Every structure is written in C-alpha cells, then in structure tokens.
Amino acid sequence: MSTEIDVEQEYVSMLYARLDGLRADADRRLAQALAEKSSSTTAMTERDAETAHHSAALAQYSSVENGLCFGRLDFTDAGPRYIGRIGLYDERGDYEPLLMDWRAPAARPFYLATAANPEGVRRRRHIRTSRRRVTGVDDEVLDLATGKDVHDGVTGEAALLSALNATRTGRMSDIVETIQAEQDDIIRSGLTGVLVVQGGPGTGKTAVALHRAAYLLYTHREKLSRRGVLVIGPNQTFLKYIGQVLPSLGETGVLLQTVGELYPGVRATRAEHPRAALIKGRLDVIDALKRAVRDRQVVPEEPVVLIFEREELVLDGPTVRAAADRARRSRKPHNEARPIFAAEVVAALARQEADRLGAEFLEEGDLADIRRELADDDDVQEAIERLWPQLTPRHLLADLYTSAERLAVAFPDLTDDERALLLRAPGDGWSPADAPLLDEAAELLGVDDRLARARRAAEERDARDYAQGVLDILQMQDDADPDILTAYDLIDAHRLAQRTEEEDHRTAAERAAADRSWTFGHVIVDEAQELSAMAWRVLMRRCPSRSLTLVGDVAQTGDLAGSTRWEDILGPYVEDRWRLTELTVNYRTPAEIAEFATEVLAELGTSLAPPAPVRETGVLPWAQRTTSLAETAAQLAKEEATAPGTVAVLVPESLVDEVGAAVKSAVPDAAVGEHPELESKVAVLTVREAKGLEFDSVLLVEPAAVVAASPRGLNDLYVALTRATQRLGVVHAEELPPALRAMAARA
Ligand SMILES: Nc1ncnc2c1ncn2[C@@H]1O[C@H](COP(=O)(O)OP(=O)(O)OP(=O)(O)O)[C@@H](O)[C@H]1O
Numbered sequence: 001m002s003t004e005i006d007v008e009q010e011y012v013s014m015l016y017a018r019l020d021g022l023r024a025d026a027d028r029r030l031a032q033a034l035a036e037k038s039s040s041t042t043a044m045t046e047r048d049a050e051t052a053h054h055s056a057a058l059a060q061y062s063s064v065e066n067g068l069c070f071g072r073l074d075f076t077d078a079g080p081r082y083i084g085r086i087g088l089y090d091e092r093g094d095y096e097p098l099l100m101d102w103r104a105p106a107a108r109p110f111y112l113a114t115a116a117n118p119e120g121v122r123r124r125r126h127i128r129t130s131r132r133r134v135t136g137v138d139d140e141v142l143d144l145a146t147g148k149d150v151h152d153g154v155t156g157e158a159a160l161l162s163a164l165n166a167t168r169t170g171r172m173s174d175i176v177e178t179i180q181a182e183q184d185d186i187i188r189s190g191l192t193g194v195l196v197v198q199g200g201p202g203t204g205k206t207a208v209a210l211h212r213a214a215y216l217l218y219t220h221r222e223k224l225s226r227r228g229v230l231v232i233g234p235n236q237t238f239l240k241y242i243g244q245v246l247p248s249l250g251e252t253g254v255l256l257q258t259v260g261e262l263y264p265g266v267r268a269t270r271a272e273h274p275r276a277a278l279i280k281g282r283l284d285v286i287d288a289l290k291r292a293v294r295d296r297q298v299v300p301e302e303p304v305v306l307i308f309e310r311e312e313l314v315l316d317g318p319t320v321r322a323a324a325d326r327a328r329r330s331r332k333p334h335n336e337a338r339p340i341f342a343a344e345v346v347a348a349l350a351r352q353e354a355d356r357l358g359a360e361f362l363e364e365g366d367l368a369d370i371r372r373e374l375a376d377d378d379d380v381q382e383a384i385e386r387l388w389p390q391l392t393p394r395h396l397l398a399d400l401y402t403s404a405e406r407l408a409v410a411f412p413d414l415t416d417d418e419r420a421l422l423l424r425a426p427g428d429g430w431s432p433a434d435a436p437l438l439d440e441a442a443e444l445l446g447v448d449d450r451l452a453r454a455r456r457a458a459e460e461r462d463a464r465d466y467a468q469g470v471l472d473i474l475q476m477q478d479d480a481d482p483d484i485l486t487a488y489d490l491i492d493a494h495r496l497a498q499r500t501e502e503e504d505h506r507t508a509a510e511r512a513a514a515d516r517s518w519t520f521g522h523v524i525v526d527e528a529q530e531l532s533a534m535a536w537r538v539l540m541r542r543c544p545s546r547s548l549t550l551v552g553d554v555a556q557t558g559d560l561a562g563s564t565r566w567e568d569i570l571g572p573y574v575e576d577r578w579r580l581t582e583l584t585v586n587y588r589t590p591a592e593i594a595e596f597a598t599e600v601l602a603e604l605g606t607s608l609a610p611p612a613p614v615r616e617t618g619v620l621p622w623a624q625r626t627t628s629l630a631e632t633a634a635q636l637a638k639e640e641a642t643a644p645g646t647v648a649v650l651v652p653e654s655l656v657d658e659v660g661a662a663v664k665s666a667v668p669d670a671a672v673g674e675h676p677e678l679e680s681k682v683a684v685l686t687v688r689e690a691k692g693l694e695f696d697s698v699l700l701v702e703p704a705a706v707v708a709a710s711p712r713g714l715n716d717l718y719v720a721l722t723r724a725t726q727r728l729g730v731v732h733a734e735e736l737p738p739a740l741r742a743m744a745a746r747a
Helices: 004-035 041-063 157-165 181-187 205-219 221-227 236-242 274-281 285-295 317-329 334-357 364-376 378-387 393-401 404-410 416-422 434-445 450-478 493-502 508-513 533-542 566-574 591-604 629-640 653-666 703-708 713-721
Strands: 069-075 081-084 097-101 121-130 133-141 194-199 229-232 255-257 304-308 311-315 522-525 548-552 578-583 622-625 647-651 682-686 695-701 724-732
Touching: 004 041, 004 069, 004 081, 004 097, 004 121, 004 133, 121 157, 133 157, 181 205, 181 578, 194 205, 194 566, 205 221, 205 229, 205 522, 205 548, 221 508, 236 255, 255 508, 274 285, 274 416, 274 434, 274 533, 285 393, 285 404, 285 434, 304 334, 304 378, 311 334, 317 334, 334 364, 334 378, 334 434, 364 378, 393 404, 393 434, 404 416, 434 533, 522 533, 533 566, 548 566, 566 578, 591 713, 591 724, 629 647, 629 653, 629 695, 629 724, 647 653, 653 682, 695 703, 695 713, 703 713, 703 724
Parallel strands: 081 097, 194 548, 194 578, 229 255, 229 522, 522 548, 622 724, 647 682, 647 695, 695 724
Antiparallel strands: 069 081, 069 121, 121 133, 304 311
16 A cells, blocks of 8 residues: 555655756756857857756756755645745646645645635645655644634744754754744845845844845846845854855845945955954044045145156146145046146146246147147156045055054044054955945045956956957858858957957856946845944945845844844834844744843843744753853863764853863864864864854853953853854853853752
8 A cells, every 4th residue: 555655655756757857958958068069159159048047957957956856746626836946847748736835826825824814725735755755744724613723823843843842963954844834924025126124033033034035036036137136144154054055046146245345356355353344333433534534635735847759847736736636526427537646747747847948839739739748758757646645445445443643633532542543454354344445445546457357458458369369260261152141241350359258258247256346136145233233335336226125133133333223224214114123033043042032131131022933842051150151161072072063162251262172072073263163073162163152061161251352242152142043051150140140050
C-alpha cells in the first residue's frame, strides 16, 4: 500500500526530472553559444547576452536543488497545488504549472490560510525532503468543523518548530517553507514608498528583509533587474552570515554592502573611537567639509611672483580674492569652478603683461595669444594649483585628518580633545564613518573625472580600432560580390564601436558597486537604527525614488551615531510619508531567556512591547561568579562545545583580547579576532560584532562591563541576551546588572 510519503515522492521525483531537463537544456544552449564563432560584432554581443542568460539560468537551477518543493495545498473544490522555490511548467501540452513559485499570488494561501479563514484551502501540507528524498509530511486540515485551528497565530506549527529547534550552522538559512502571516504581509508589501519594519530581536526582520528582496525582484523583475536592489548590513561578518539566503532563493543579482563600502573603490573597515564616528555621522559635518574645501582655496598673504618671458608678473591678494569670488559665485563645486578661477587669474596676468608691452599697440588677437601662452605656462599652472588645487575626495579628507591646523579650521566648534579623536597618521585607512564623508566630499568637489575620461577615451579608441578591423575583414570577404550590401555600407566603425560599448553585460549589482552616481530601484537597510544621519544622506542619494525598506529595532541601537526614533531618520527626507509595520513574535529566543531580555527592555524605558517567544526549551539561563573571568569562560566554552550546535562567547570590548586568548588555548579551533569565521564551533565576539547573529549557546562575559562601556550599554546588553536559540550562561566577576539578578546560580 502506498503511503502519503510515496505519493509525494513520486511527484517530487517528477519535479526533479523536469529540473534536470531544464538544466540539461540550458547547459546545451550555453555550450552552443560558447562554441559559436561570431562573425560580426553584433553577433558577438548577442552571443554574450545569451551566454549570460544561460549561465544565470544554470545558477538558478543549481541553487534551488535543495528543498525544490516544500508544500502542497488541497482546495475544497480543486486539485492539489504544489509550492516550491521556483515555478516549473509542463513543457508538453498547455504549460500547466507543475510547481508554483512561492512568490506567485497563487502560492499565498500556503502562508495565509487559517482554519478561521481558509481561503478555499482544505489541507495544507508541508513536505520535508532530504536532498531528493521525501522524508515526511506534516498536514494541517483547515476546516473548523473537523480540523484543528492554528496555534497562537502560527501556521505550519510542526514545520516551524522543527526549523526553529534545528542546530545553527553559522550561516542563515531561508524561511521560505514557514513564512508566517505577519511576515508575509511585509514581504509582499508594494514596491513604492518607504516601509519601516520595527521588530524586537529574533522576530525575523533580517529574514523578512531578504525574502522581500527576492519577492520584489520576482514581481518587478523588469524594473529592478535594470536598476538593481541594494541590501545594507552592519558589517562584513553579518553579510557573510546572510550571504547564502538570496542565492538559495534563486536570486543572485542583489548587491549586499556595508555602509563602509558605499563609496566605490574604498573598503572602509578601520576601527575608530565611537565618539569620532559620532562626530562624523552628524549632519553638521557637511559645514565642516565645506570649510575644509574653502580652506584649500588660498588667498596668498604675500604676493606671488611669476617669471614670464623673463619678466616678473605679480599675483597679489586682491587679484586672487577677486578671482576666487568670481569662481564661487558660479556656485559650482570646487573642481568645476576651478577653470573659472584659472581663467580669471590668467586674465589678470594677461592684463599685466599687456600693460608692460604697451596695451595701446595690442589687438584682441594678441591678447588672446598672451592668455593662451600664460595658461600653458608651467609656473602659472603651478601657482593656480597651489591657490585652487584640483582635489579628489580622498585627498581632501586625508589632508584634513592628518593636519591639526586644517582640522581646527574645519571644526572650530569642537574641543581640542574631540579634534584629537579625528586626527590620524598618513596612510591609516578609512573607517566606516568616512565612507559617507567621502561621498559628500565628492558632491562638494564635483567630479574630477579626468582619469575616468582619459580611460574611457582610450577604451573608445580601442573599440573603434577593433571595430575597424572587423569591418575590414568583412569587406575583404564581401569583395567577392559587390552587389551584396555589406556591413560596411550600413555602419561605420565609430557607430559599431558605440553599439558594442552600449551592451554592458555586467549585472546591475556589479555596475552599481563601481559607480557612485548609480541609483537603485530599491534599497533595503537592515539594522537600520544604527545608521548615522550622514549615512542616510548617501543612501537617499542612491535612492531618489525613495523606494526603501528599513528593518530594525530602535531598542537595540548601540551606535552613538544611530537613532532611537524612526521619525528622526525619515523626517528630513519624506516627512511623515512612511508606513510602519511591526513584527511581534520572537522566533529565536526561548521564553526562559526572553524573560531576562524583557527585564532589560523595561529598564530601557521604551514604549516598545517585548516580542512574544514562540517556544520554550525547559532550560533556564544561569550565572556563574568567578574571580578568573577569562579562564572560567574558556573552560565553560569548552564544555558547551561538546553539545550540538554553535557556541558564542560574547565579551565587552575591554576583555576581548584576554578572553579570546584563553578560549583559543582551551579550544584551539575557536574563531577569535576580527571577522571571526562563524562556521567555527566556538566564536569569541564583542557584543557589537554579534548584532544580528545567533548561536545555539551563548556565554556572556561580564555584563556589568557591557553596560558600563557606553551610554548605550543597556541596549547592548539587550542585544547580547537575545542571541541564543537554546542556552544562555553568564560569567561575571562584578555584580550582575539589576535585570539579571534573578538568574539562577550555576549548580
Ligand atoms: N517564519 C519563520 N520560519 C522559520 N524560522 C524563522 C521564521 N522567522 C524567523 N525565523 C528564524 O528566527 C531567527 C531570527 O530571525 P532574524 O535573524 O531574521 O531576526 P531579527 O529580527 O533580524 O533579529 P535581530 O533583531 O536580533 O537582528 C532566524 O534563525 C530565522 O531563521
């Protein structure tokens, strides 16, 4: 007798056969396209496009290999509908859907139907698979009369709990099989406007943000694949943690970046004092940058003497000031106003030279000659460069940060101590807070695109030469029959080169990463509460359409430059035209641990409600007092590592080296230091580094020091307490913070 599993196995096997067929087909077409000898440039670009298309299809088919089909809906009046990671159609007959993409409207009842509101669904089935084998099914009968109702608003309870209880791997996985109704609403919310998703720790904000990216790309493919989707995360470790989710949903074209990467060509990761980041994150830094630019527009105290045609010409203060005023009145950015300044200076020098020669004997043409010669003169150019230098954003900021005098001019309102925080040695590298400033500087300076223009001109020349070569060959071939219209007759080398150039086969994400002026179709910001006002300014420049999703928790704000009110972030850009949605269920932290986090939340005095934990484990968190913090933490980490799953040792910044070294000697393959490898069994991290991450077991070291380390220390403690999916232990030498006093002492 065939069981339900056998029935589903048969169907699932058929789906995999179809997937294999599609894969073989794409493989064959790709090989064909690659083997094709292109006889013309047009054919070549077509071939490139085809190659890119088939490669992308192949990548997608491979990425959905695991868990291809995970659900089935049976309707009261219709046959079954299978739900999976992508849509598959029957190639024969009338292209009947064999598998419904989870993002299609027809798949929605899988996530929304409840016994109270079944949407025509009689039964929802979760299909569990391991590779291509069906290992089990979980059914829910959505019929109030005969079936059970959903539990606490949770759908697919068995599948959900099994996902939540699974041991963690150090890589986030997708939740496509068990998306909950409140999450589904957000994921499928419209593309336009600003959507804010506020939710406590573990409510699935990151998961929702990524599934939303996949949904938007599916639903608005045409628009978004051209302009691209940008996802901003707090740091590289986090981006690596979430990096697999979108590919597992078949989407590879989304650009994941940190704020430190927003300025193309710079990867800003240098650590700096939080107060320095705070200063750089405030909007009044724009005025400081303006002053820094103006400081480079020099009016000499002593007249500058130039030798031209063996005679002296003099540039005095008033002449330079008049030229500078004229340039500034143009309201152009510094580099773009420079030619105006240079022309004024040259004109003033030309007048001097004309007076010397006897102006009455000179004609306008002679004057123009003098101006041209002066403009070409090395000494004159050098003087102009000294008085109004051509500046790149990097030079401007590097010169500023390495000079106490320049800092004093740019930041007159800061104290000496504050300015000292900004001072750095030459070649010290950029911090994440510098990236928005580099971008702002680029706005103030205007593009110095000489290099880019020269490169583009060279490329164009190459392309033209290449096109000419192609046309010559074609013409040679076509010489045989003069009556046939040749490519040469239709197009010249220049146009052919242009056409080749227009076809840029990089993905939108790749092009966007390299282009400061790129604007995205949609921007998603995770841990959005942490971004500074300056970071928002750059992001808003990158997203003039204001099609944005902000995901975060204003109770977890740790960065001093971050925000604790959504209206403060958005007010300057969209006033009150933004939609607030909330996530209320905690999928990560078991009730036993969440209880302590709730205490901290109350102490924080916010009006935010704690998210409701969806499960209990029966395991109580514990605390152990010790006089040797590092050794005890290391010993306990070693013990914890014998249980299944991952272990994080979370430490205040001040103890990271000491505890890291002790843990490393007790557990040699533990990950410590910057950018720890999260797939390691044990990792030592500061609380800040652990933001957004989760582990099966968490050992928190010296919570009192976490609280004391920053004005937002209590927020940091809240983050630390909410990282565990199973177990939490606290190791401390000092008194516990009040919210943790009730924690049981370790037996
Ligand atoms: N519907 C769901 N089905 C299965 N797992 C889920 C679901 N929603 C959330 N989770 C899981 O809960 C955990 C927490 O999710 P996530 O990291 O997205 O939360 P968060 O709100 O971003 O947390 P934080 O504020 O701490 O960054 C993850 O393991 C995620 O996979």
